[in-house]
Amino acid sequence: MNKQRAQEIAKSSVMCNVTYNGKPIYIQHVDENNETARIFPIGQPENEQDVSLSSLVEK
Structure with missing residues (x-):
């Protein structure tokens, strides 16, 4: 996924409808400098993680 769309x-x-490793996620924040996003699986806000924007897929 590109930075602007994220x-x-x-x-x-x-x-x-955005997924990470096939699972629906919520994007909290985008770090433009590192091209990463702070995400968590839908319904699991306690499982936050930083992932590469290239690993996110919009369906």
Whole structure:
């Protein structure tokens, strides 16, 4: 996923269908410098992690 689209999704109030390793996730924040995103699986906010933007897929 490109940086700009990830930022749009993170700022949007509308839930987008984005996955990480095949699992639906929520994007909390995008780090432009490192090209990573702070994410967590839907319904599991305690499982936050930083992942590469290239590993995120919008369906």
